[in-house]
Amino acid sequence: MTPLTVLGGYLGAGKTTIINGLLASLAQQNDNPRIAVLVNDFGAINIDAKLIRKHRGRTMEMTSGCVCCNIQDDLGGALDILRGESFEQVLIETSGVAYPAKVADYAVTWPGYRRGGTLVVVDALNIDRHKDDKFVGPLIKEQIAEADLLLVTKLDQLDCNQVQKLWDSLPKRAVRVDHGYCNADILLASTSNSIDTSKGKTANDHSDQFRTLAYQSDRVLDHCRLEVFLDELPEPVVRAKGWIHDSEGRWWLQSVGDRWTLELASAVPAGTSLVFIALANTPSDRTIDATLAGLEQALHRL
Amino acid sequence: MPKPVLTVYPARSVITMNPSLPRAEAVAVRGDRIVEVGTLTSMKPWLDAHEHKVDERFADDVILPGFIDPHLHPTMAAILLPMHFVTAMEWKLPWGTVSPSTTPEAFLNRVTEIEASTQDPEEPIFVWGYHQLWHGTMSRPLLNKINATRPIIVWHRSFHELYLNDGALQWLQITEAQAGNRKQIDYPNGHFFESGLGYAVNRLNPHILAPEKYAEGLERLKQVVHFGGHTTIADMATGLFNFDTEWLMLKQVIERDDTPFRVELVPDATRLRAAKGSNEEVLAFAKSLPAQNTHRLRFSDHIKLFADGAFFSQLAQLQEPGYIDGHHGEWITPPEILEDAMRTYWNAGFKIHLHVTGDLGVELGLDLLEKLQWERPRFNHGFTFEHFGFSTPEQIERIAKLGANVSANVYYLYELGDAYARRGIGYERASQMARLGACLANGITTALHSDFTMAPAEPLNSAWVAVNRINSQGIVMCAEERITAAQALAAITIDAARVIGRSDEIGSIRAGKKADFTILREDPLLADPMHIKDIPIVATVFEGRPFPIEPARS
Numbered sequence: 001m002t003p004l005t006v007l008g009g010y011l012g013a014g015k016t017t018i019i020n021g022l023l024a025s026l027a028q029q030n031d032n033p034r035i036a037v038l039v040n041d042f043g044a045i046n047i048d049a050k051l052i053r054k055h056r057g058r059t060m061e062m063t064s065g066c067v068c069c070n071i072q073d074d075l076g077g078a079l080d081i082l083r084g085e086s087f088e089q090v091l092i093e094t095s096g097v098a099y100p101a102k103v104a105d106y107a108v109t110w111p112g113y114r115r116g117g118t119l120v121v122v123d124a125l126n127i128d129r130h131k132d133d134k135f136v137g138p139l140i141k142e143q144i145a146e147a148d149l150l151l152v153t154k155l156d157q158l159d160c161n162q163v164q165k166l167w168d169s170l171p172k173r174a175v176r177v178d179h180g181y182c183n184a185d186i187l188l189a190s191t192s193n194s195i196d197t198s199k200g201k202t203a204n205d206h207s208d209q210f211r212t213l214a215y216q217s218d219r220v221l222d223h224c225r226l227e228v229f230l231d232e233l234p235e236p237v238v239r240a241k242g243w244i245h246d247s248e249g250r251w252w253l254q255s256v257g258d259r260w261t262l263e264l265a266s267a268v269p270a271g272t273s274l275v276f277i278a279l280a281n282t283p284s285d286r287t288i289d290a291t292l293a294g295l296e297q298a299l300h301r302l
Numbered sequence: 303m304p305k306p307v308l309t310v311y312p313a314r315s316v317i318t319m320n321p322s323l324p325r326a327e328a329v330a331v332r333g334d335r336i337v338e339v340g341t342l343t344s345m346k347p348w349l350d351a352h353e354h355k356v357d358e359r360f361a362d363d364v365i366l367p368g369f370i371d372p373h374l375h376p377t378m379a380a381i382l383l384p385m386h387f388v389t390a391m392e393w394k395l396p397w398g399t400v401s402p403s404t405t406p407e408a409f410l411n412r413v414t415e416i417e418a419s420t421q422d423p424e425e426p427i428f429v430w431g432y433h434q435l436w437h438g439t440m441s442r443p444l445l446n447k448i449n450a451t452r453p454i455i456v457w458h459r460s461f462h463e464l465y466l467n468d469g470a471l472q473w474l475q476i477t478e479a480q481a482g483n484r485k486q487i488d489y490p491n492g493h494f495f496e497s498g499l500g501y502a503v504n505r506l507n508p509h510i511l512a513p514e515k516y517a518e519g520l521e522r523l524k525q526v527v528h529f530g531g532h533t534t535i536a537d538m539a540t541g542l543f544n545f546d547t548e549w550l551m552l553k554q555v556i557e558r559d560d561t562p563f564r565v566e567l568v569p570d571a572t573r574l575r576a577a578k579g580s581n582e583e584v585l586a587f588a589k590s591l592p593a594q595n596t597h598r599l600r601f602s603d604h605i606k607l608f609a610d611g612a613f614f615s616q617l618a619q620l621q622e623p624g625y626i627d628g629h630h631g632e633w634i635t636p637p638e639i640l641e642d643a644m645r646t647y648w649n650a651g652f653k654i655h656l657h658v659t660g661d662l663g664v665e666l667g668l669d670l671l672e673k674l675q676w677e678r679p680r681f682n683h684g685f686t687f688e689h690f691g692f693s694t695p696e697q698i699e700r701i702a703k704l705g706a707n708v709s710a711n712v713y714y715l716y717e718l719g720d721a722y723a724r725r726g727i728g729y730e731r732a733s734q735m736a737r738l739g740a741c742l743a744n745g746i747t748t749a750l751h752s753d754f755t756m757a758p759a760e761p762l763n764s765a766w767v768a769v770n771r772i773n774s775q776g777i778v779m780c781a782e783e784r785i786t787a788a789q790a791l792a793a794i795t796i797d798a799a800r801v802i803g804r805s806d807e808i809g810s811i812r813a814g815k816k817a818d819f820t821i822l823r824e825d826p827l828l829a830d831p832m833h834i835k836d837i838p839i840v841a842t843v844f845e846g847r848p849f850p851i852e853p854a855r856s
């Protein structure tokens with residue numbers, strides 16, 4: 001099953017820039033997973049075609065279907081086509097007025113796909129104005145409320161006080177995105193195969209924004225304890241993913257911000273292999289270690 | 303070439319919709335035009351001067367201007383009409399009136415009858431109109447009992463879910479392995495909804511959108527349009543599915559001598575923009591279209607844009623206090639994008655038709671229109687609010703002051719008034735949907751449309767709802783917003799013509815206009831208002847040629 005990540009957020013927040021940044025940074029490291037990008041927007045599509053080619057990927061455009069009936073379903077049609085082309089990852093860039101969580105709920109129930117997270121881009125510079133807008137205020141608040149994880153752009157255009165104020169006002173886990181660069185491991189559901197655990201970083205991480213932890217084991221985890229552990233993932237852990245073998249079976253884990261899902265997996269390697277990505281430089285910088293301890297508990301108390 | 307002979311049609315009465323001569327006794331026609339309306343005596347100078355014949359066929363009937371539906375979707379209709387209607391509400395169709403099936407047994411019995419009467423054992427059967435409120439639960443086993451091998455496809459009335467039997471699953475190659483454990487597919491019951499629906503629809507599309515099906519559907523649409531008494535309709539979103547295909551098929555099927563109506567085509571700019579890339583390119587394309595006009599099919603300087611979501615899906619954008627359950631509507635077009643598009647067409651002198659369903663959608667349309675009026679004032683600009691589900695009295699005043707028109711689907715009140723009062727937005731606002739009385743009190747040009755297939759393509763039915771404001775439960779909702787029978791007739795004739803920019807040629811009966819008539823057995827202005835929808839339509843006359851209408855079989 002192909003993981004599917006939905007990237008939403010209002011017009012001008014920087015969704016396309018983030019996707020182009022992702023494609024470019026992966027290509028630089030010769031890590032070229034096959035990525036398909038589905039774009040639902042009004043007008044010119046600005047996904048960099050050269051970059052997409054490097055990933056042997058493809059960009060597909062969707063237009064919103066007929067407004068009165070469901071006879072036309074571009075998104076479903078696109079997912080059907082892509083299913084046959086064995087991509088490693090599908091990214092959906094929703095239109096600015098879409099409810100990304102709704103798109104995600106729709107798309108991940110499409111046969112052949114699994115959940116890769118709903119990320120919503122927040123435009124730090126304009127968020128206050130947008131939130132109060134007569135026409136799009138409720139929409140933007142709902143986009144944020146239903147996101148798994150927020151990506152905040154344009155913070156460099158605010159002063160320290162404004163940044164702090166914005167950060168405090170966000171209702172959920174958020175990651176700072178500067179100049180369109182967002183760590184690929186945050187965006188993608190597949191695990192990077194090049195985690196340098198000694199540095200606590202993935203190969204994709206060029207900043208000091210994150211600490212990364214890899215966990216591998218051949219032992220079988222306890223399912224109930226695993227669920228408790230996932231419910232209680234410490235705040236700075238913004239992403240966790242990989243595969244798990246526990247007392248009830250084998251699973252794909254996707255944890256994005258506030259939401260985790262386990263999906264039954266048939267063709268996964270043996271054992272458990274997980275990656276945790278947490279915000280560094282937070283007061284609870286030791287959370288990664290605490291996380292590991294929690295996981296060890298889930299394992300040992302079987 | 304000698305001028306054709308004049309034909310004089312005496313009638314019980316002629317309702318002209320021309321305020322200077324509201325009633326007449328006869329109308330004289332030459333070729334496709336009216337030469338004089340009045341009495342046999344008053345038109346004597348014409349009759350003395352020209353060879354003429356008196357055609358008595360409508361002598362006992364009432365002649366009205368040909369009905370106009372200013373917002374209908376031939377393409378959507380073409381998809382729906384080849385299906386079998388098994389519905390909880392009555393549908394009058396040319397090939398027979400669909401009598402209501404209001405119980406689970408009635409529904410299944412009707413499907414069984416249809417199945418039994420379909421000769422070819424492999425031919426798939428498409429049924430539209432299932433609704434759990436009346437028809438109870440539906441399932442694959444139930445359909446299999448009727449026939450497990452022939453594909454049977456049952457669509458929900460809303461089009462938002464469907465059921466398949468074994469034959470249909472096999473026909474569409476939907477296997478348990480692919481679809482068995484997806485959340486929005488209930489495979490054992492053959493039930494497909496939300497993304498599950500999309501999954502099934504993508505497999506059905508090659509069949510329901512196949513050219514021969516589409517052509518068959520358009521043929522049926524021709525009958526429906528004639529049967530409703532129309533002589534003009536507007537396709538209020540050409541390109542909704544695919545511009546080139548639609549245009550090609552319309553030319554093949556509609557532009558024929560046996561078609562008793564014309565179609566005004568209004569391109570769907572939202573859809574086109576995705577294909578063309580920019581508003582400027584769509585504008586250039588739209589300007590190039592009239593060069594392709596045929597006799598019956600006409601593009602002009604009208605364009606369609608969309609604000610908020612579908613009314614039937616409760617996706618209309620609402621002002622405070624919104625929906626009872628707290629959900630929000632949707633924008634089809636982001637407000638900034640809509641503004642750019644509107645400015646492009648406004649500055650090019652186009653008449654903009656904006657799809658709005660909720661009062662927040664109306665508010666957005668008004669704010670943008672006010673802005674454009676400030677930037678570049680226009681008179682007689684033809685900006686039209688389409689559908690017009692929810693609105694406020696204050697918005698009606700602004701619409702009037704900004705010089706805009708309203709084209710309303712008043713059938714919303716009939717089918718949804720009760721449901722939306724209970725499970726939507728509450729009684730006060732639900733009862734005031736399609737606020738037409740206020741529009742007319744404020745002097746707004748106001749038309750009625752069907753948005754077929756959202757409402758029956760029967761102008762008299764729309765007029766009946768507008769005059770009585772009665773819902774499907776038989777209850778009057780907001781009598782204060784009722785309009786008079788005369789106003790309702792204007793809304794399906796001359797005001798509808800104004801909304802689509804053709805009032806110089808059609809919409810009333812006066813010398814010089816096209817000889818388009820709708821012939822009624824009874825006088826709608828003298829009839830009991832509750833009877834208006836049941837007045838038999840005897841015939842239409844399109845550009846001087848009579849086209850009789852056979853009463854539907856029951």
Ligand SMILES: [Zn+2]
Nearest residue numbers: 373375538753
């Ligand atoms: Zn419509």
